[in-house]
Amino acid sequence: ETGVTQSPTHLIKTRGQQVTLRCSSQSGHNTVSWYQQALGQGPQFIFQYYREEENGRGNFPPRFSGLQFPNYSSELNVNALELDDSALYLCASSLGGGGVFGQGTRLTVV
Amino acid sequence: QQQVKQSPQSLIVQKGGIPIINCAYENTAFDYFPWYQQFPGKGPALLIAIRPDVSEKKEGRFTISFNKSAKQFSLHIMDSQPGDSATYFCAASKGNTGGFKTIFGAGTRLFVKA
Numbered sequence: 001e002t003g004v005t006q007s008p009t010h011l012i013k014t015r016g017q018q019v020t021l022r023c024s025s026q027s028g029h030n031t032v033s034w035y036q037q038a039l040g041q042g043p044q045f046i047f048q049y050y051r052e053e054e055n056g057r058g059n060f061p062p063r064f065s066g067l068q069f070p071n072y073s074s075e076l077n078v079n080a081l082e083l084d085d086s087a088l089y090l091c092a093s094s095l096g097g098g099g100v101f102g103q104g105t106r107l108t109v110v
Numbered sequence: 111q112q113q114v115k116q117s118p119q120s121l122i123v124q125k126g127g128i129p130i131i132n133c134a135y136e137n138t139a140f141d142y143f144p145w146y147q148q149f150p151g152k153g154p155a156l157l158i159a160i161r162p163d164v165s166e167k168k169e170g171r172f173t174i175s176f177n178k179s180a181k182q183f184s185l186h187i188m189d190s191q192p193g194d195s196a197t198y199f200c201a202a203s204k205g206n207t208g209g210f211k212t213i214f215g216a217g218t219r220l221f222v223k224a
Contacts, residue, residue, distance in 0.1 A: 004153075033211065042116075042199050042214035043154065056211045090153050092212075099212065101146075101153035 004102035012108045021076040025093030032074040037088040081109045116215025131185045131218045133200035140202040148197045190222045
């Protein structure tokens with residue numbers, strides 16, 4: 001299986017709710033990184049998972065959390081959603097070097 | 111300092127022209143400098159990347175020039191085509207166990223006129 005798959009592709013949530021986004025990494029890749037991309041901006045690093053452990057975190061509050069599973073797929077969880085959380089959420093899998101990005105999940109918080 | 115500064119914000123060139131996008135970084139610990147291309151509604155796709163021990167790298171119509179002492183690098187697109195119209199991001203990362211944490215520039219929106 002090739003490529004990185006994210007689900008869902010679009011999502012609308014209400015402020016204060018919780019959301020879980022999913023990412024299937026490219027075959028053979030053991031590292032998954034999550035990014036938030038606001039409209040017209042570059043992706044901002046949220047955190048990275050390597051072999052099921054968090055391996056670095058960007059400037060995001062604890063209500064952003066994640067998991068990586070033994071098959072290296074990953075989840076991003078966001079609690080207590082705020083309007084500013086509306087963005088494209090990207091995951092990238094890698095085995096060292098540049099990551100391969102999925103198509104993203106467009107999250108809208110209303 | 112983790113920032114990567116990218117310019118210009120937007121760029122319009124004629125078909126066949128050579129758009130140049132510039133980036134600057136502060137953290138000398140960065141050791142991998144990729145460029146990504148992103149079309150609307152899609153995730154970024156890796157175009158070309160360079161490491162700081164090389165001053166230039168060419169892949170097809172895309173060339174990275176790297177100036178380690180100035181902490182700057184740039185992307186040149188030769189013989190640009192309308193299909194190259196997209197947003198381009200430079201990035202910098204530091205490798206460590208398990209992968210590379212990547213810091214992105216703000217992006218350059220390129221439009222190539224037919």
